Amino acid sequence: MPITYTSGEQVEVYRFSIPVTVGVPLLALFVQAFVPLRFPRFAVYLDLPLLVTIFFAMARRNPISGLLTGAFIGLAEDMLGHNPIGIYGIAKTVVGYGASSLGVKLDVENAGARLLVTVGFYFVHAAVYFTVARGMVNMTQTWSWSHGLLAALANAVLGVMLYFLLDKFKQRT
Amino acid sequence: MESVLGRYRNLIILVGVLFLQVLGLAMQVKKSGNDEEKTRLIRIWAVDAITPFERTVVWVGNSSGNLWHNYFYLRGVRAENRQLRDQIEHLRLEQVRLAEDAAQARRLQTLLAFKEQFISRTVAAQVIGSSGSDHSRIIYIDKGERAGIRRDMAVMTSDGIVGKVLLVYPSVSQVLLISDESSGVGALLEKTRLQGVLRGTSNGEVVLERVMSDEQVPVGETVLTSGGDQIFPKGLPVGTVMRVGGGKDLFLNIKIKPAADLSKLEEVLVLVEKQERQATAEDSVRMRAADILAQRLPSVPDKPAGNAAALAAPPATSAASALATELKPENKQPPGTVAKPAGSTAPTKPAVKTPRGTGASPAAAGQASGTNPSGANTVRRTSPAPEPSKPPGTDSTAPKKSDNGGVAITETDTSQNKSAGPQKKSAEPATPPRDNSQPPPDESKPQ
Numbered sequence: 001m002p003i004t005y006t007s008g009e010q011v012e013v014y015r016f017s018i019p020v021t022v023g024v025p026l027l028a029l030f031v032q033a034f035v036p037l038r039f040p041r042f043a044v045y046l047d048l049p050l051l052v053t054i055f056f057a058m059a060r061r062n063p064i065s066g067l068l069t070g071a072f073i074g075l076a077e078d079m080l081g082h083n084p085i086g087i088y089g090i091a092k093t094v095v096g097y098g099a100s101s102l103g104v105k106l107d108v109e110n111a112g113a114r115l116l117v118t119v120g121f122y123f124v125h126a127a128v129y130f131t132v133a134r135g136m137v138n139m140t141q142t143w144s145w146s147h148g149l150l151a152a153l154a155n156a157v158l159g160v161m162l163y164f165l166l167d168k169f170k171q172r173t
Numbered sequence: 174m175e176s177v178l179g180r181y182r183n184l185i186i187l188v189g190v191l192f193l194q195v196l197g198l199a200m201q202v203k204k205s206g207n208d209e210e211k212t213r214l215i216r217i218w219a220v221d222a223i224t225p226f227e228r229t230v231v232w233v234g235n236s237s238g239n240l241w242h243n244y245f246y247l248r249g250v251r252a253e254n255r256q257l258r259d260q261i262e263h264l265r266l267e268q269v270r271l272a273e274d275a276a277q278a279r280r281l282q283t284l285l286a287f288k289e290q291f292i293s294r295t296v297a298a299q300v301i302g303s304s305g306s307d308h309s310r311i312i313y314i315d316k317g318e319r320a321g322i323r324r325d326m327a328v329m330t331s332d333g334i335v336g337k338v339l340l341v342y343p344s345v346s347q348v349l350l351i352s353d354e355s356s357g358v359g360a361l362l363e364k365t366r367l368q369g370v371l372r373g374t375s376n377g378e379v380v381l382e383r384v385m386s387d388e389q390v391p392v393g394e395t396v397l398t399s400g401g402d403q404i405f406p407k408g409l410p411v412g413t414v415m416r417v418g419g420g421k422d423l424f425l426n427i428k429i430k431p432a433a434d435l436s437k438l439e440e441v442l443v444l445v446e447k448q449e450r451q452a453t454a455e456d457s458v459r460m461r462a463a464d465i466l467a468q469r470l471p472s473v474p475d476k477p478a479g480n481a482a483a484l485a486a487p488p489a490t491s492a493a494s495a496l497a498t499e500l501k502p503e504n505k506q507p508p509g510t511v512a513k514p515a516g517s518t519a520p521t522k523p524a525v526k527t528p529r530g531t532g533a534s535p536a537a538a539g540q541a542s543g544t545n546p547s548g549a550n551t552v553r554r555t556s557p558a559p560e561p562s563k564p565p566g567t568d569s570t571a572p573k574k575s576d577n578g579g580v581a582i583t584e585t586d587t588s589q590n591k592s593a594g595p596q597k598k599s600a601e602p603a604t605p606p607r608d609n610s611q612p613p614p615d616e617s618k619p620q
Contacts, residue, residue, distance in 0.1 A: 026222060026223070029222075029223055029305065030223050030226045030227065032305035032306075033223055033227065033302045033303050033304065033305035033313075034226075034227050034230060034301075034302055034303075034305075036303045036305060037300060037302065037303055037312075037437075037438070037439075038437075040436035040437070043303065043304075043305050043306055043307050044307045044377075049305075063183040063186075063187070064182075064183055064186050067183075067186065067187050067190055068190070071190050071194065075194075075215075076219050076222075077305065077306065079215055079216045079218070079219030079220070080219055080220070080223060080302075080304050080305060080306075080309075081304035081305075081306050081308065081309030081311060082304070082309050082311050082339055082340070082347065082349060082353075082355075083308060083309050084198055084201040084202055085197065085198070085201065085215065085216075086194040086195070086197050086198035086201070087198065087308075088306075089194045090191055090194045090195065090198070093187070093190055093191055093194065094187075094191070097183070097187045101183075129308075132198070133308070136195070136198055136199065136202060137198065137202055138202075139308070139354075139375075140354055140374075140375050141308075141375060142375050142376065
């Protein structure tokens with residue numbers, strides 16, 4: 001059984017079946033694209049693909065698979081919009097890499113840690129997106145701390161619930 | 174060397190993946206003119222992966238909703254029906270007044286050799302998805318290339334404009350909303366006739382730009398399309414002025430509340446064909462775009478057959494429009510009197526004063542006699558009854574009626590998923606007008 005050792009503590013590495021690996025990100029993208037038609041505020045505050053990226057990256061604890069998961073989900077999200085493809089891709093690649101690297105070092109199984117990690121990565125994601133969108137694509141972007149904090153907390157709360165749900169699909173390697 | 178690569182393998186792969194994406198992004202930004210063609214294929218993959226689910230969910234939701242609302246949950250329908258009938262009476266009176274103004278405008282346009290733009294064909298489509306991001310305000314509709322939709326076509330609802338078609342796939346299209354920051358629409362203020370450019374902001378608001386700061390813009394004023402963008406015909410409702418503030422560079426910052434609720438779009442109409450032609454005074458009265466759109470949206474339930482003749486009043490043959498065609502200067506009557514109905518061969522009754530003091534048609538007055546909320550006035554019907562309109566969702570020829578703003582619909586194709594019948598090109602009435610010398614027994618009785 002592949003085990004990563006961190007400070008003498010065993011950290012388990014999980015894997016997921018192919019339907020879950022493909023289906024959950026697709027479902028997240030679908031919900032993200034569909035729900036705002038009924039609840040317009042959903043897309044303003046919540047980012048389901050980001051939560052799924054963080055979850056898979058943390059559970060697999062493999063930076064390469066984490067960054068690739070982030071890249072694929074981000075690029076798919078880009079393709080649904082009309083902005084140049086790659087902005088979300090870059091942001092989620094960084095998040096996937098960071099989350100999986102953090103997963104190796106920290107116990108991210110408890111709710112408190114997951115809440116904090118999600119808040120942190122929401123800001124990382126927003127910062128990378130903001131930088132790329134403004135710096136490379138010349139998009140007009142405005143940053144609001146109040147909106148950012150609210151969205152980070154909303155994502156974290158939803159994330160904690162979602163992670164517990166997705167834990168059911170984990171398979172030990 | 175190998176140990177270095179092994180040690181920093183993860184980081185090297187991260188940098189590689191990021192570099193590839195940055196490179197791809199840079200190429201798209203550099204070729205911003207035609208990058209859509211390059212990225213089209215991968216966008217199609219994503220759209221094809223997501224839209225079937227969305228289409229299915231929308232279909233299931235609509236079917237169950239329709240089943241519930243059309244067959245089970247009919248509470249308050251009668252009261253609502255009554256209320257709507259009253260509203261129709263009221264609107265008919267208003268329509269007559271507007272028709273007179275429109276006819277006058279048409280004559281003036283003819284004198285000035287104006288060219289008018291008409292909405293000749295629209296396709297109804299259902300909204301099935303969005304980008305899911307507040308950085309990209311787009312929606313997906315369930316009609317694409319196969320339904321005749323092309324890039325840069327205008328998209329609207331009965332309330333007002335929504336956006337334009339950005340990308341077209343075989344069975345799906347991507348629509349850029351007017352609230353997106355990359356959109357731009359030529360707009361003008363209805364009363365002051367000030368022109369500006371309507372733009373979206375990064376937080377999803379809609380603002381009117383390029384209006385000089387020394388101009389007076391009242392809050393609440395209606396904003397219409399100016400037609401300057403060559404996408405939206407002139408005169409379509411855009412929204413109302415919500416707030417006026419000082420902007421930068423000597424321009425006002427005018428915040429607009431869109432007429433169409435962009436956050437809750439379900440069905441939209443895509444303007445697939447528009448015509449430009451010279452205004453002629455002989456033209457029969459055309460219907461305003463917004464009025465036609467309201468009738469053609471697929472969500473509007475069918476009218477009961479029994480009420481169709483009384484309720485539906487496509488102005489092509491309604492007394493109002495007939496009246497408008499007859500409104501030559503010598504025929505003009507002072508407000509408060511009823512004009513002679515057009516096409517009336519039988520001797521008509523003397524002019525009857527309407528209760529509201531407007532120059533209402535006898536048809537409108539006749540209708541009012543039956544269902545006037547006040548119930549105090551009894552007026553005999555002396556004009557041809559309006560023709561029954563086709564139910565929404567079928568291809569039909571829209572009636573002709575004049576429009577002050579110069580926008581009219583001559584034909585509407587509202588083919589939803591199922592209907593794609595042959596389109597009628599003629600604007601002739603579907604049924605001949607009722608003999609006006611024979612008033613309907615139920616409406617001729619005094620109350």
